Amino acid sequence: MIRFDHVSKRFSGQYDALSDITVQIPDGEFVFVIGPSGAGKTTLLRLLIRDILPTAGTVHVDDWNVHTMPSSKVHLLRRKIGTVFQDFKLLTDRTVFENVSLGLEIVGKKEAEIATRVKDVLELVGLAKKHRSFPGELSAGEMQRTGIARAIVAGPAILLADEPTGNLDPETGWEIFTILQEINKMGTTVVMATHNASVVNDVKKRTIALLHGKIESDEANGRYHVAKHTKKP
Amino acid sequence: MSAFATTAKHIRRSPYQAMAAIVTLFVTFLLIGIFFLSAVASAFVLQYFERKPQITVFFVDKATKEDADALTKKLETTGKTSSIKFVSKDDALLIYREQNKNDPLLLEMVTADILPASLEISATEPKFLADLEPLIKDAQGVEEVVYQKDVVDTLIVWTNAIRWIGGIVAGLLTFNSILIIMTVISMKIALRRDEIDILRLIGASPWYIRMPFILEGGLYGLVGSFGAWMIITVLAVWLRPALLAFLGVIPVIHTLLVSATSTQFVLSSAGFLSGMLLSGLLLGSFGSLIALGRYLKL
Numbered sequence: 001m002i003r004f005d006h007v008s009k010r011f012s013g014q015y016d017a018l019s020d021i022t023v024q025i026p027d028g029e030f031v032f033v034i035g036p037s038g039a040g041k042t043t044l045l046r047l048l049i050r051d052i053l054p055t056a057g058t059v060h061v062d063d064w065n066v067h068t069m070p071s072s073k074v075h076l077l078r079r080k081i082g083t084v085f086q087d088f089k090l091l092t093d094r095t096v097f098e099n100v101s102l103g104l105e106i107v108g109k110k111e112a113e114i115a116t117r118v119k120d121v122l123e124l125v126g127l128a129k130k131h132r133s134f135p136g137e138l139s140a141g142e143m144q145r146t147g148i149a150r151a152i153v154a155g156p157a158i159l160l161a162d163e164p165t166g167n168l169d170p171e172t173g174w175e176i177f178t179i180l181q182e183i184n185k186m187g188t189t190v191v192m193a194t195h196n197a198s199v200v201n202d203v204k205k206r207t208i209a210l211l212h213g214k215i216e217s218d219e220a221n222g223r224y225h226v227a228k229h230t231k232k233p
Numbered sequence: 234m235s236a237f238a239t240t241a242k243h244i245r246r247s248p249y250q251a252m253a254a255i256v257t258l259f260v261t262f263l264l265i266g267i268f269f270l271s272a273v274a275s276a277f278v279l280q281y282f283e284r285k286p287q288i289t290v291f292f293v294d295k296a297t298k299e300d301a302d303a304l305t306k307k308l309e310t311t312g313k314t315s316s317i318k319f320v321s322k323d324d325a326l327l328i329y330r331e332q333n334k335n336d337p338l339l340l341e342m343v344t345a346d347i348l349p350a351s352l353e354i355s356a357t358e359p360k361f362l363a364d365l366e367p368l369i370k371d372a373q374g375v376e377e378v379v380y381q382k383d384v385v386d387t388l389i390v391w392t393n394a395i396r397w398i399g400g401i402v403a404g405l406l407t408f409n410s411i412l413i414i415m416t417v418i419s420m421k422i423a424l425r426r427d428e429i430d431i432l433r434l435i436g437a438s439p440w441y442i443r444m445p446f447i448l449e450g451g452l453y454g455l456v457g458s459f460g461a462w463m464i465i466t467v468l469a470v471w472l473r474p475a476l477l478a479f480l481g482v483i484p485v486i487h488t489l490l491v492s493a494t495s496t497q498f499v500l501s502s503a504g505f506l507s508g509m510l511l512s513g514l515l516l517g518s519f520g521s522l523i524a525l526g527r528y529l530k531l
Contacts, residue, residue, distance in 0.1 A: 049434065051434065071531075072439070075433075075436045075437060075438045075439070076436070077436075078433075078434065078435065078436035079436035081436075082435075083434055083435065085434075089427075089430075089431045089434070090431075091428055091431060093242075102432070102435065103435055103436075106432065106435065106436055106437040106438070106441050107436075150435065151435070154436075
């Protein structure tokens with residue numbers, strides 16, 4: 001269970017990136033977070049992994065108060081939450097296999113277990129044949145699949161995806177979304193920040209729309225209104 | 234990838250920085266090692282002379298055993314001597330032969346006739362030496378009086394000088410080494426900032442992230458100190474005959490240096506290596522830890 005209670009976040013000298021956010025996400029749910037650039041989507045996700053701290057309010061992941069937990073325990077929170085980044089954040093000097101196995105190495109798993117688990121996850125994301133490739137040899141879609149594989153390899157309870165289709169063509173974006181949906185079906189809570197209107201509108205999942213740091217709507221079968229949820233140039 | 238593999242990768246990526254750190258630590262440990270051994274040797278020399286009789290009275294060639302006995306009696310009646318030992322010309326020759334048994338040339342040139350007989354005197358307390366001095370100087374047949382105190386005082390000055398200079402040089406070099414390791418490790422932290430951020434975000438523990446850097450500093454220390462030990466050992470083996478000729482009179486040093494394959498030499502060398510490696514590991518790791526504390530906030 002993810003719980004935001006009256007959470008606000010102000011970056012120094014700026015307006016409120018988030019203002020009085022109260023929302024709950026039960027276990028196993030698939031939630032889209034939408035809104036124009038600067039609406040606070042990424043801030044919301046960064047608060048969950050304590051990459052930043054709220055200015056006011058509390059963020060809970062299960063029984064953990066993300067704000068007050070000791071710094072020495074933050075890595076345990078982050079192991080509970082897999083994160084997929086828009087810019088992939090892969091280690092360019094490591095192969096696909098090594099990038100994915102990183103998620104298990106950091107928790108001290110044995111080599112044999114790592115090999116088996118990574119193989120399974122790479123098959124799930126359709127990258128089994130690319131395990132020896134370096135990120136520079138992959139397409140954007142393949143890099144994002146690698147990022148997803150790394151995020152889920154240790155079996156996190158929650159998966160955060162920060163605009164995972166942002167750098168991808170529509171077709172590849174759909175492929176990535178399909179993978180995320182598969183992961184959700186296996187019981188993982190998925191929170192996906194996105195600008196991808198077609199995905200949001202076609203799958204009809206719970207959608208939290210942010211605007212100027214506030215929740216504009218929170219609907220079970222939400223829709224992405226391009227005119228409203230995309231910042232005009 | 235284990236912490237060791239990551240460390241090896243870090244070093245391969247920037248070999249010149251690694252080399253700079255290793256060379257600095259090598260020079261540091263080379264000089265520290267040399268000063269340490271000099272200080273130990275000087276302590277042995279000092280100890281040797283401190284254990285010798287406090288006064289040695291050498292007699293002229295024509296002096297008789299009766300002259301020595303008369304002086305012995307006169308000194309004993311003062312009650313201020315703890316031991317008086319007569320060393321005849323023949324005894325002196327035996328001592329000389331023992332000290333120079335490895336140099337036949339020196340043995341051939343010396344006979345008992347040219348060596349003086351002597352009295353080795355120790356006072357019950359150092360303050361009585363001044364009371365004994367006039368009695369000795371006025372005695373018949375005395376040629377020369379050697380006060381061990383003078384030798385010991387000179388040795389103490391030298392030993393202290395070695396300790397002070399060695400300590401200051403070692404301190405400065407250690408400080409310099411820590412700065413170099415800090416600089417190298419902080420550059421590596423900066424170079425790997427993206428990787429560190431990724432590791433942090435996917436849940437790596439702070440020690441998982443720090444460990445390769447600590448190992449790297451420790452490895453620099455190990456390699457640098459091992460190199461220094463090798464050079465010092467080669468120097469010790471090479472200079473062994475000269476050192477034996479110069480300091481062989483001191484039993485501890487003689488036993489140690491009598492053979493480069495002796496148990497004492499090998500064990501001492503192994504002990505010295507262990508000390509050097511441990512110091513290198515600690516110094517390198519310490520430098521890394523300071524850099525991590527300063528430049529890697531997790």
